[in-house]
Amino acid sequence: MGAGEVSICARVKGQEGALLQVQGLGKRYGARIGCADVSFDLWPGEVLGIVGESGSGKSTLLSCLAGHLRPDAGRVMFRTDQGMRDTVAMAEPERRRLARTDWAFVHQHARDGLRMGVSAGGNVGERLMAVGARNYGAIRGAALDWLQRVEIAADRIDDRPSAFSGGMQQRLQIARNLVTGPRLVFMDEPTGGLDVSVQARLLDLLRGLVREMGLSVIIVTHDLAVVRLLADRLMVMKSGRVVEQGLTDQVLDDPQHGYTQLLVSSVLQV
Numbered sequence: 001m002g003a004g005e006v007s008i009c010a011r012v013k014g015q016e017g018a019l020l021q022v023q024g025l026g027k028r029y030g031a032r033i034g035c036a037d038v039s040f041d042l043w044p045g046e047v048l049g050i051v052g053e054s055g056s057g058k059s060t061l062l063s064c065l066a067g068h069l070r071p072d073a074g075r076v077m078f079r080t081d082q083g084m085r086d087t088v089a090m091a092e093p094e095r096r097r098l099a100r101t102d103w104a105f106v107h108q109h110a111r112d113g114l115r116m117g118v119s120a121g122g123n124v125g126e127r128l129m130a131v132g133a134r135n136y137g138a139i140r141g142a143a144l145d146w147l148q149r150v151e152i153a154a155d156r157i158d159d160r161p162s163a164f165s166g167g168m169q170q171r172l173q174i175a176r177n178l179v180t181g182p183r184l185v186f187m188d189e190p191t192g193g194l195d196v197s198v199q200a201r202l203l204d205l206l207r208g209l210v211r212e213m214g215l216s217v218i219i220v221t222h223d224l225a226v227v228r229l230l231a232d233r234l235m236v237m238k239s240g241r242v243v244e245q246g247l248t249d250q251v252l253d254d255p256q257h258g259y260t261q262l263l264v265s266s267v268l269q270v
Contacts, residue, residue, distance in 0.1 A: 019044045019184060019216050020065075021084065025074035027060050033240035034060035038074070040235065040245070042184075047210060047217040049231030049248060051224060051263065057240035058220045059188065065218060066105050066186045067095045078102075078184070100130045104177035108189035110169035114161045114176065120147060121157040123176045131180050146175040150205060167198035171205065178209060187219040191226055203229055224263065228252055236260045 020042040027034035035057040042048055050058045063069040065076055067087060077084045078098070087095055099105070107113040114123055124143035125133075133139050144157055150171040152164075161169050170190065177185065190206065191199040207230055210217060221227060227234055227248055235245040236257065244257040255261045 017079065018042060019046075019079050020218075021075075021077040022065065023075045023077065025061065025064055025071050025076065027064050027069060027071045027073075033057070034069075035064065035071075035237070035240045038242055040242075042216055042218065044183075044216055045214045046233065047215075047219065047231045049227030049234045050218065050220045050237060051222065051227055051234065052237035053222065053263070056237040058237050060240070061237070062186055062188055062218065062220045066103065067099060068105075100127075101180065102183045104180075104182040104185045106170075106173060106177055106185065106187040106190050108192045110161070110166070110173040113173040114169060116161050119158045119160055120152065120164070120172055123161065123172060124179050127176050127179050142179060143175075146179050147172070149209075150175045151201070165198075167194055167202060170194065170202060174206070174209070178213065178215075181213065183216060185215050185217045187217060187221075189221050189223075190219070191221070191223065206230060224252060236263065 018041040022038060022040050022042075025038040026036045038061055040048070050061065052058045060069065064071040071088060074088070076087045078087050079085075080098075080102075087098065090098070105113065115126065118126065121140060121143040124146050125139040128139050128142060133142075140157075144154055147157055148154055152168060152171055152175070156164075156168075161172055164172065174190075191202055194202065203226065209215070210230065217230070219227065219230060231248045233246065234248040234251045235242050236251065236255075236259065237243065238259045244251060244255065244260045251260065252264055255264050
């Protein structure tokens with residue numbers, strides 16, 4: 001069964017509808033377009049990849065979706081306990097609460113998503129405390145379990161992230177984000193800047209966790225190998241606009257838009 005088929009099956013098994021609905025999203029920086037008229041649905045358990053060269057708008061789009069940037073146009077509808085809610089129109093405290101509970105954000109540079117002066121266990125435990133956990137023993141136990149799940153030795157639980165390699169820092173950031181079981185995970189170039197062998201191990205880890213936890217993920221990357229491995233569906237962006245989208249294998253194996261064809265053939269340096 002291919003990645004796209006897995007996604008479709010997840011929708012059929014009693015899901016009440018899309019988890020995220022993006023409608024006409026746009027962001028400008030003065031006269032320059034960051035992203036324009038972007039619309040799509042994301043389903044429970046689905047992984048959506050967004051690709052394009054530098055400056056294509058993919059990072060701006062991700063920042064708008066995650067609430068790090070306020071879009072100039074459009075809506076980002078997320079399925080909450082109260083039904084579909086427009087996160088753009090939410091009050092800031094409510095949006096921050098959503099980011100601590102149902103959402104998670106994996107940064108390209110792990111240092112941006114970690115507390116470097118806090119131990120590895122403390123980094124994971126802080127996320128649990130943010131959602132109400134208070135029992136120290138239970139928090140430390142969960143932190144220890146997650147460190148082992150992301151292939152960090154148990155005896156490193158009290159070490160600070162500054163003592164870790166880049167790959168270990170990224171795995172720690174993943175543990176910190178996933179320990180509370182978020183429903184939607186945003187990933188910004190999660191393998192960027194890592195050695196090829198480290199990238200391969202991290203991708204295997206991510207793929208396993210996504211499948212095991214049934215995560216919905218939006219991942220931005222310039223690396224087509226990453227989306228082929230992880231993403232059910234793919235959107236290609238150029239100059240702030242979506243120029244092609246579809247099932248990942250279909251887009252990569254039979255690209256229809258000229259820009260996508262250039263990306264796939266590696267003519268563009270992305």
